[in-house]
Amino acid sequence: MQQFQKRMHNTLITIAGLALLAFSAFAFADEDSSKKLSFKPDVPHPTNGTTECVEPEDEMKKNHMNYILDQRDETMHEGIRTKQYSLKECINCHVPKDSTARFGDDQHFCSSCHNFVGVSIDCFQCHMDRPMGDRPTGAKPLGKNPHGAQISKPVSTEIASTSTDAASTKGSKQ
Amino acid sequence: MSCKDVNISRRSFVGQTATAAAALTIAPGVFLHTVAEAKPADQAVTSAVRWGMLIDTAKCASGCTACVSACNTENGIASHDRPRTDQQWIRKVTLRDKQTKHEISLPMLCQHCESPPCVDVCPTGASFKREDGIVLVDRHICIGCRYCMMACPYKARSFAHETVDLTVDYQPRGKGTVESCTMCVHRVDEGGTPACVEACSEAEHGAMIFGDIKNPKSEIAKQLAEHGGKQIRADLGLNTGVRYRGI
Amino acid sequence: MKKIHLEQIEGKSAGYMGLLALLGFFVLGAIGSMLYMEHEGHWVSGMDNQIVWGLPHVFAVFLIVAASGALNVASISSVFQKKIYKPLAPLSTLVALALLTGGLMVLVLDLGRPDRLIVAMTYYNFKSIFAWNMILYNGFFVIVGVYAWFMLDRTMKQYSRYAGIAAFVWRLALTTGTGSIFGFIVARSGYDMAMMAPMFIIMSFSFGLAFFILILLASYNGTNRPLGDVVVNRLRSLLGTFVFATLYFQIVYHLSNLYATEHHAYEAFILLGEHGGSTYSSIYWIGQIILGSIVPIAMIYAPALKNCRKTLATASALVVLGGLASMYTIIIAGQAYPLEMFPGMEVVSSTFFDGATSQYSASLPELLLGLGGVAMTLIMIALGIKVLGFLPASLEDSVADPHHKAD
Numbered sequence: 001m002q003q004f005q006k007r008m009h010n011t012l013i014t015i016a017g018l019a020l021l022a023f024s025a026f027a028f029a030d031e032d033s034s035k036k037l038s039f040k041p042d043v044p045h046p047t048n049g050t051t052e053c054v055e056p057e058d059e060m061k062k063n064h065m066n067y068i069l070d071q072r073d074e075t076m077h078e079g080i081r082t083k084q085y086s087l088k089e090c091i092n093c094h095v096p097k098d099s100t101a102r103f104g105d106d107q108h109f110c111s112s113c114h115n116f117v118g119v120s121i122d123c124f125q126c127h128m129d130r131p132m133g134d135r136p137t138g139a140k141p142l143g144k145n146p147h148g149a150q151i152s153k154p155v156s157t158e159i160a161s162t163s164t165d166a167a168s169t170k171g172s173k174q
Numbered sequence: 175m176s177c178k179d180v181n182i183s184r185r186s187f188v189g190q191t192a193t194a195a196a197a198l199t200i201a202p203g204v205f206l207h208t209v210a211e212a213k214p215a216d217q218a219v220t221s222a223v224r225w226g227m228l229i230d231t232a233k234c235a236s237g238c239t240a241c242v243s244a245c246n247t248e249n250g251i252a253s254h255d256r257p258r259t260d261q262q263w264i265r266k267v268t269l270r271d272k273q274t275k276h277e278i279s280l281p282m283l284c285q286h287c288e289s290p291p292c293v294d295v296c297p298t299g300a301s302f303k304r305e306d307g308i309v310l311v312d313r314h315i316c317i318g319c320r321y322c323m324m325a326c327p328y329k330a331r332s333f334a335h336e337t338v339d340l341t342v343d344y345q346p347r348g349k350g351t352v353e354s355c356t357m358c359v360h361r362v363d364e365g366g367t368p369a370c371v372e373a374c375s376e377a378e379h380g381a382m383i384f385g386d387i388k389n390p391k392s393e394i395a396k397q398l399a400e401h402g403g404k405q406i407r408a409d410l411g412l413n414t415g416v417r418y419r420g421i
Numbered sequence: 422m423k424k425i426h427l428e429q430i431e432g433k434s435a436g437y438m439g440l441l442a443l444l445g446f447f448v449l450g451a452i453g454s455m456l457y458m459e460h461e462g463h464w465v466s467g468m469d470n471q472i473v474w475g476l477p478h479v480f481a482v483f484l485i486v487a488a489s490g491a492l493n494v495a496s497i498s499s500v501f502q503k504k505i506y507k508p509l510a511p512l513s514t515l516v517a518l519a520l521l522t523g524g525l526m527v528l529v530l531d532l533g534r535p536d537r538l539i540v541a542m543t544y545y546n547f548k549s550i551f552a553w554n555m556i557l558y559n560g561f562f563v564i565v566g567v568y569a570w571f572m573l574d575r576t577m578k579q580y581s582r583y584a585g586i587a588a589f590v591w592r593l594a595l596t597t598g599t600g601s602i603f604g605f606i607v608a609r610s611g612y613d614m615a616m617m618a619p620m621f622i623i624m625s626f627s628f629g630l631a632f633f634i635l636i637l638l639a640s641y642n643g644t645n646r647p648l649g650d651v652v653v654n655r656l657r658s659l660l661g662t663f664v665f666a667t668l669y670f671q672i673v674y675h676l677s678n679l680y681a682t683e684h685h686a687y688e689a690f691i692l693l694g695e696h697g698g699s700t701y702s703s704i705y706w707i708g709q710i711i712l713g714s715i716v717p718i719a720m721i722y723a724p725a726l727k728n729c730r731k732t733l734a735t736a737s738a739l740v741v742l743g744g745l746a747s748m749y750t751i752i753i754a755g756q757a758y759p760l761e762m763f764p765g766m767e768v769v770s771s772t773f774f775d776g777a778t779s780q781y782s783a784s785l786p787e788l789l790l791g792l793g794g795v796a797m798t799l800i801m802i803a804l805g806i807k808v809l810g811f812l813p814a815s816l817e818d819s820v821a822d823p824h825h826k827a828d
Binding site: 242254256257258259260261262265266267268269270271272273277282291293294295296297298299300315316317318319320321323324325326327328329332333334335336337349350351352406407410421 | 459461462463464469470471473474532533534535537538540541544545546548549550551552554555602605606607608609756760762763765766767768769770771772773774775
């Protein structure tokens with residue numbers, strides 16, 4: 001009886017091991033047969049001509065999450081809106097304006113790597129994953145008019161902007 | 175003193191006077207940006223400024239919803255035809271006095287209190303008040319418990335009950351977090367005014383004024399000093415940033 | 422009193438397995454409904470921008486309040502040195518922990534962003550009573566766990582009284598915190614009162630004990646272990662006292678409110694059903710007062726029903742039902758009543774339902790979530806008495822009664 005049980009046990013282990021090996025052959029089944037097996041993600045480069053990021057590539061690979069994390073607290077709680085580590089600016093540069101890829105596709109800049117390493121992020125549940133197109137119809141440009149209600153017609157932004165060197169945004173078109 | 179020196183000093187004197195004269199001429203047309211200057215992007219906001227609004231209910235037109243439409247357009251808020259769960263950052267309310275039957279209408283939005291109950295009750299600190307008085311929800315740490323919605327005396331907060339279709343990148347919003355009027359902080363930080371205030375002035379009503387309450391030279395401070403401005407639920411002692419005339 | 426012998430239940434019968442399967446099914450239902458609500462968004466539930474906390478919270482708060490009350494039996498034995506409750510103390514700690522787990526499960530699964538639970542554990546705003554509650558709930562697990570250990574470990578038994586005192590104090594703080602969640606809200610007419618905290622404490626005594634009695638009766642009945650009348654009658658009269666106390670608090674609450682003209686509108690809403698409150702008023706009167714307080718009191722103190730266990734079980738079940746009705750009244754009716762933003766004025770029109778009483782109808786996902794929490798509690802108790810063996814082998818009079826005289 002003991003002998004039989006031992007043999008049974010061994011047989012089951014062997015079958016399980018073979019099954020595991022067999023299934024592992026399907027591990028790369030969804031990869032393109034034309035693509036070679038690679039161990040690096042296929043990260044698309046910006047199409048607007050820039051070749052350098054705000055920090056060196058290695059630095060960004062290691063620490064981009066920390067830059068974004070610190071910047072988000074500074075912007076949110078202190079109103080510091082510098083562009084260097086702004087998530088919006090990352091997207092504006094790294095994702096082409098007319099891109100059809102959404103976050104989660106391998107062609108999107110962020111998910112090309114995040115899918116590969118299997119690190120999930122929730123930024124794009126709230127943030128836009130591609131540059132904003134034109135402002136929605138009817139939306140006013142980011143006004144330079146602090147006295148909005150005092151006068152009946154808004155003053156042209158040309159006069160308002162002469163005395164300051166306020167950060168120009170893409171919304172300053174009238 | 176040589177002639178040369180005098181010439182130079184005279185030239186510079188003329189130049190300086192000319193510049194001063196030009197400045198004095200242009201100055202009235204130029205906004206005194208010391209009042210509501212766009213602060214440099216890398217500078218933190220300070221409590222030297224307190225943003226507020228003054229709403230004159232006498233000028234608020236009963237059927238007009240310009241402020242509501244402007245807010246929705248500006249912040250990318252779309253209606254899902256579900257009025258019970260749709261977000262409303264600002265809404266028009268028409269009231270009638272029970273005794274006198276006098277009717278007024280006014281926009282109701284986050285009052286940006288100085289002692290906000292929503293900030294007190296938020297377990298993670300996601301609901302917070304910025305140094306310059308604007309009350310915001312840090313949606314990165316909001317867990318969606320909706321306690322602030324219960325605590326707000328003005329029902330100013332909305333919960334994102336469904337996936338948001340993002341159309342603007344300066345106002346991120348997402349399902350499962352709480353949101354409310356941000357006083358268009360993305361505009362204010364760059365020296366602008368909230369979309370509702372602009373819309374009201376464009377609609378030729380001018381019922382809403384925005385500005386720095388702490389600056390005695392600002393339009394809003396002058397109007398508050400001259401005509402006063404009442405808080406809704408003043409009995410709670412919250413010292414709201416949004417004041418009303420005519421309630 | 423003889424030495425009490427705790428024994429694991431066998432737990433192999435078809436009935437027991439069937440019970441676990443049924444409860445497991447409900448727990449899966451809760452998880453499924455949470456996934457559905459989280460994926461689609463909360464618009465699929467009955468909760469909206471007017472009633473932000475709904476049926477899940479009714480269940481969750483009830484379970485949490487009952488959790489601290491269920492610990493009472495153990496506290497009375499350790500803190501107040503009443504020997505008759507001592508054999509019940511380990512079971513009491515198990516029921517308390519199970520109730521809290523069920524309640525917290527429902528609460529966490531209903532969050533808009535349940536994936537951010539770790540944020541809730543690491544970012545604290547210490548002015549928020551909700552944040553304090555998170556610390557109190559987690560601490561409850563630790564302290565009650567230590568208390569149970571001390572009670573059962575021979576070497577630590579001498580310190581069990583101190584652990585019991587610590588647990589008692591902690592549980593009072595926890596219930597005070599839970600009541601203050603509502604008591605600290607200045608905005609709404611139905612809340613904003615200091616009395617919320619003590620009212621919750623007295624309700625916890627009542628609900629927790631009722632739930633404990635049901636568990637006791639069910640498990641002794643189900644395992645055919647002897648349960649004497651002395652223990653049962655003691656618990657019965659204790660429950661009666663607590664239900665009386667709860668009713669007293671309700672009377673004081675309403676009498677004080679009726680004295681102040683500013684509260685008259687809310688009182689008319691909840692007591693008379695005015696201003697669109699007829700549903701809430703019915704639930705209050707029928708659920709909370711009649712079925713939840715008056716009928717149980719009658720059942721408990723009627724001399725003819727003194728030794729009838731079925732009556733006690735029914736009374737306890739009614740107290741539990743009344744407890745759910747109380748939570749419904751407090752949580753949902755409190756939110757349904759409109760905010761009084763403009764005294765002396767009425768709202769003619771508003772797109773955000775200002776000035777209007779909100780009607781609430783619970784949706785199926787919410788109900789499943791709430792029931793799943795109850796099922797989780799029951800599963801933990803069922804598995805606990807099998808694996809940990811907290812159920813005394815016998816509680817017949819000769820064993821359990823400290824004053825028993827041998828015949």
